[in-house]
Amino acid sequence: MKALSVTELTAQIKKNLETGFSYICVQGEISNIKLQSSGHYYFTLKDAGAQISSVLFKGQTRTLSRPPKEGDQVVVQGELSVYAPRGNYQLIVKSVDYIGVGNLLLKLHELKSRLEARGLFDPKNKKPLPRFPKTIGVVTSPTGAVIQDIIQVLERRFKGFHLILNPVKVQGEGAALEIAKAIQQFNAHGLCDVLIVGRGGGSLEDLWAFNEEIVVNAIANSKIPVISAVGHETDISLSDFAADVRAPTPSAAAEICMAEKAQQLTFLSKAGAGLTQTLRVKLQNAKRQLASAKKHPYLGSPYHLLSKRLQDIDEMKEVMDTGIDNFLMQKKLLLEAKHKQASALKPTTQIKTYKEKFTQLDKGIYTALLLQLQKKGALVEKKSLQNRLDSQILLGLKAKNENYGRLISHLKAVNPKNLLTKGYCILFSEKNDSVILNAKDIALEQRLRILLQDGQLQVKVEVKL
């Protein structure tokens, strides 16, 4: 028999398969579905006994009522295609008909309601995690990403931890039993004080062990608090419901274990920084206060410190001075008054006063007497004078009388009229009755008046001689 090359064999298989199954209709459940950025869907079509890789190209998705998703129970139409380079065959899906929720999901929901009814997910059965776990137990695959992630986080952030791994199969036949047993083993030997149970991401059937009743029961019955870390953040397993805490990822599970420690580490570093800052501020304030205190006038010159006191003293002194002055003045005045009184009452003064009074009186008496005497004297003198006057007056009068007689006879002798009797006349100017004494005062034809002894004549000058 001639040996075929792999390529030849594959070519034959391809021919047979692709022609034999060019148009097929298959019922199954969509699993492990991935949407590539190209817009094509890759998934596994499966039932309880088998599975087949399938692809739904972007062009065909437009005819769908909704995008396919994990667990969809479907009837697809399409054809088989062999991919020679990888030696696998796949179903090229041309159309998809949905026929309700997938069996696994149905099973999951049914199990969930059943276990829920038994109180396995009751929040009041949840145990608190230890604040400072001494030993962390981990139930997972020794070769998976979970244990690596956990160890990495612990080593990076929480040195000085103690971890015990109970290596288990996390998928496939017998996985659930191993997982459940591992949890019981930790409890039976008290090997740790917190337990992380989990595995990495995968399809619903990959994660299925963590939905098995035996695992959920083991978790719920664990005396050691359990943190579940099953699949990715979006994957939910029944283990998650039964666990005391569900961690979205294995790294998060490690963080959750050490939450308190992390908090304390943060607290310690913050406390250190905070204290340093507080102290620094305090020191700065103190320095500033000291600096401003130094600048204060009180410290600059003693006068500022004492000025008020000095002023007070000055003021008090002034008040005291005035007080004393006033007091002295009053006393002085009083003293003076007393002195005056005293000197007034002094016997010598009194004697002097009396002497003065006496002298005055003496003088008074003397003057009075003198006055009396003068009055009397004057009176006497007046009388003698009068007598003398009387005799003198009489003598005077006699002489006057004699003079008078002489004067009268003399007067009689000189009276011009007496001359007229002796042949004399008086010539008057007719104009002004003036007596004409000289011939040169008379003009020709001038009228003149002549007084004679017994009458008057009026004449006219005829010739001047």
Next chain:
Amino acid sequence: MTQENTLTFEEAYSRLEEILEKMNSGKQSLEDSLSLYEEADSLISFCNKRLFQAEQKIETLIKNREGDLALSSSGSAQREDFSPNSYSTLKARD
């Protein structure tokens, strides 16, 4: 500080909290602040030391083919040091 020898982590921790509260109240004199700071500083390093004090151990339980734990003569579970990388190579050899 001498008291460190007798101090538990919790005591040191709560004393640290107390000091923080005091310092933050701002009522402490500068001198008190300085001595409190000194005390806090040593408490912090004490707590830090305690937090990292435990010896780091990564172990795996030894199990037989049936998945039962291998027990020592005293009945305690047997363990061996574990490293994710070395383990995978061991398994691969199996």
